[in-house]
Amino acid sequence: MKFNCIRPSIVFQEVPDEISLCFSITGCKVGCKGCHSTELWNENQGVxxxxxxFIDWLNKYKDLITCVCFFGGEWQAETLIEKLIIANNLGLKTCLYSGENHINISISQHLTFLKTGKWTPELGGLNSPTTNQTFYNLKTGQKLNYLFKPTDDNTHLGEQNVAA
Ligand code: SF4
Structure with missing residues (x-):
């Protein structure tokens, strides 16, 4: 089964107060209207x-990062869970950006953070007061949308969130 990703990058704003190595997994089937990341729809994109x-990437960056963030990949639950366990065992927090409203507990039990909800242009992303999306700290049960309030630095987040 394919579990391809685009080359990972270090991101600062997708997970508040964390430095995250972010893996975008291709093969998204959510099909949000207005998706800005349609290159993620084709499961053959990436490697x-x-x-x-994955371990090579983490070993390369583990002294710089505090968290591993996946944009998508929940459609390959077993494969994603393997990665989350590897990251947790290295002492890293984990985050999933999903376009779904609900994530199976077999995945979420290995997550520190979870973003749910598809991209809906008229409602906006996490930095919009009308958004349908929710960002949770699953360890505390806290909803953290308030940390995405628009600033001059994160006005792109409304678009960035379309990656999952
Ligand atoms: S916005 Fe995200 S969840 Fe929605 S189709 Fe695009 S990549 Fe998939």
Whole structure:
């Protein structure tokens, strides 16, 4: 089964107060109207994120990062869970940006943070007061949308969130 990813990048704003290595997994089937990341719809885009490749990336950046963030990948639950366990075992927090409203507990039990909800242009992203999306700290049960309030620095987040 494919679990391809676009080359990961370090991000600062997608997970508040964390420095995250972010993996965008291709093969998204949510099909949000107005998706700005349609390159993520084709599961053949990117390279297969094997456990060995994932571990190589984490070893390269583990002294710089505090969290690993996945944009998508919940459609391959077992494969995603393997990655979350690897990250947790390295002492890293984990986050999933999903376009779904609900995530199976078999995945969420390995997550520190979870963003749910599809991209809906008229409602906006996490920095919009009318958004349908929710960002949770699953360890505390806290809803953290308030940390995404618009500032000059994060006005892009409304678009960035379309990646999952
Ligand atoms: S916005 Fe995200 S969840 Fe929605 S179709 Fe695009 S990549 Fe998939």
């Amino acid at each position: 297969q994120l094997t456990n060995n490749l």
